[in-house]
Amino acid sequence: MDTKSGGKRVRARWRTQDTELTLLALPTTIWYILFCFLPMFGLIIAFKDFKIHGGFLSNVIHSEWSGFKNFEFLFKSNDAWVVIRNTLGYNAIFIVLSIAVPVTLALMIGQLHSGKAGKFYQTLMFLPYFLSWVVVSAIVWAFLSFDKGIANQFLADLGKDPVNWYMEPKYWPYFLVFMNVWKGLGYGMVVYLATISGIDSTYYEAAVIDGATKWQQARFITLPLMKLVIVMMFILAVGRIFYTDFGLFFQVPRDSNSLFNVATTIDVLVYKQLKTATVGMASASAFVQSVLGCVTILTANWIVRRIDPDSAMM
Amino acid sequence: MSTRNRVEAETGLDKFNRIGTFTNVGFHAIFILLALVCLVPVLVVLSISLSRIAGARIAATSLLQSR
Numbered sequence: 472m473d474t475k476s477g478g479k480r481v482r483a484r485w486r487t488q489d490t491e492l493t494l495l496a497l498p499t500t501i502w503y504i505l506f507c508f509l510p511m512f513g514l515i516i517a518f519k520d521f522k523i524h525g526g527f528l529s530n531v532i533h534s535e536w537s538g539f540k541n542f543e544f545l546f547k548s549n550d551a552w553v554v555i556r557n558t559l560g561y562n563a564i565f566i567v568l569s570i571a572v573p574v575t576l577a578l579m580i581g582q583l584h585s586g587k588a589g590k591f592y593q594t595l596m597f598l599p600y601f602l603s604w605v606v607v608s609a610i611v612w613a614f615l616s617f618d619k620g621i622a623n624q625f626l627a628d629l630g631k632d633p634v635n636w637y638m639e640p641k642y643w644p645y646f647l648v649f650m651n652v653w654k655g656l657g658y659g660m661v662v663y664l665a666t667i668s669g670i671d672s673t674y675y676e677a678a679v680i681d682g683a684t685k686w687q688q689a690r691f692i693t694l695p696l697m698k699l700v701i702v703m704m705f706i707l708a709v710g711r712i713f714y715t716d717f718g719l720f721f722q723v724p725r726d727s728n729s730l731f732n733v734a735t736t737i738d739v740l741v742y743k744q745l746k747t748a749t750v751g752m753a754s755a756s757a758f759v760q761s762v763l764g765c766v767t768i769l770t771a772n773w774i775v776r777r778i779d780p781d782s783a784m785m
Numbered sequence: 786m787s788t789r790n791r792v793e794a795e796t797g798l799d800k801f802n803r804i805g806t807f808t809n810v811g812f813h814a815i816f817i818l819l820a821l822v823c824l825v826p827v828l829v830v831l832s833i834s835l836s837r838i839a840g841a842r843i844a845a846t847s848l849l850q851s852r
Contacts, residue, residue: 584803588816599823751848
C-alpha cells in the first residue's frame with residue numbers, strides 16, 4: 472500500500488484492521504467473481520448459433536459464429552416498438568412513483584405522534600413484498616375474474632354491467648402501476664425512513680426556534696438531507712430501465728392476448744419467443760438490456776454530476 | 786422510548802414541533818387504509834393456505850381458478 476508523504480512515496484504498514492477489512496470483503500468479492508464476472512463468458516452465446524446438446528463448454532466453443540443474427544429478432548419484430556415503449560414507459564412511471572410515494576409516506580409516518588403506531592403501519596405495509604407474483608396474480612384474479620370476481624359482483628350490486636377486465640387493455644396500465652407500487656411500498660419506505668432517522672434533531676430544533684412550520688422543515692431540512700439517497704436510488708433504478716418485473720407483466724395479466732399491447736415488455740417478449748427461438752436469441756436480448764442499462768446509468772450519473780457533483784455516484 | 790425519556794422529550798422543543806391533532810388523525814386514517822390494503826390480501830392467502838382445497842374452492846370463490 473503506497474501513500475504520499477511530503478512528495479515521497481512511502482509504503483504504509485499492513486495493519487490488523489486491513490486484514491479484518493479484507494476478510495470482510497472477501498466473501499462478497501468471491502461471490503461477484505463467481506456469479507457476476509465468470510458468467511460474462513457466456514455472452515459470446517449471443518453471437519453464436521448455440522444449440523443445447525451435450526456439454527455446455529464444448530457447445531459454446533464448437534458452435535458456429537452467427538454475428539448479429541441473434542439480435543435481429545429484437546429489432547425486426549413487428550412488436551419491437553410496442554415492447555420498447557412499454558418497457559421504458561412503465562419503468563419511467565415506476566421510477567418516479569417508487570421514489571415519490573415512499574418518500575412522502577416516510578415523511579408522513581415520521582410525523583405521527585405515536586412512534587409505535589408508525590412502526591406497526593410500516594410492518595404491515597412491508598407484507599406484500601414477501602408475496603410472490605404468482606400469488607398476487609391469484610389475488611388479482613379473485614378481484615377481476617369476469618364471472619366470480621369481487622369487482623364485477625360490486626358492479627352488479629350497483630346495477631351495472633360486468634366488465635371483462637382481462638379483455639380491456641385500457642384499465643391495465645393503472646392496475647400494473649398500482650400493483651407495482653403496492654408491492655414495493657414497504658421496502659422503499661425502509662430506506663427513506665432510515666435516512667430520516669439519521670438526521671440530527673438539532674436542525675429541527677433550530678428551525679423551530681426560527682419559527683419554521685412542519686412543511687418548511689420537510690422542504691428545507693429533511694428533503695435536502697435525503698437528496699443523496701434519493702439520487703442514488705434514482706441512478707440505480709435508471710440502470711435497470713430496460714428490465715422489467717417478469718412476474719408482474721406475465722403472471723398478473725395471465726398472458727391474455729387482448730392485453731398484449733399494454734402488458735408486454737422486453738422480458739415477456741423474450742420468454743414468449745423462447746418457446747420457438749433459441750438460447751442465442753435470449754442471450755442477445757439480455758446482452759442488449761445490459762449494454763443499454765449500462766449506458767443509461769452512466770448517462771444519468773453524468774447528468775446528476777453536471778447538476779450537483781456531490782450527489783453523483785462516480 | 787421509555788417513560789422518562791418521553792417526559793424529557795415532551796418538555797423540550799419536541800412539544801412545540803408536532804403536527805396538529807387533526808392532521809395526526811388524518812395521517813392515521815391514511816395509514817390504516819394503506820395497512821388494510823396490504824394486510825387483507827396476505828390474510829386471505831394465509832387463510833386459503835390453511836383451508837382444505839374443496840372448501841377453499843367454494844368459500845374463496847375465484848381465488849383459486851375453477852376447473
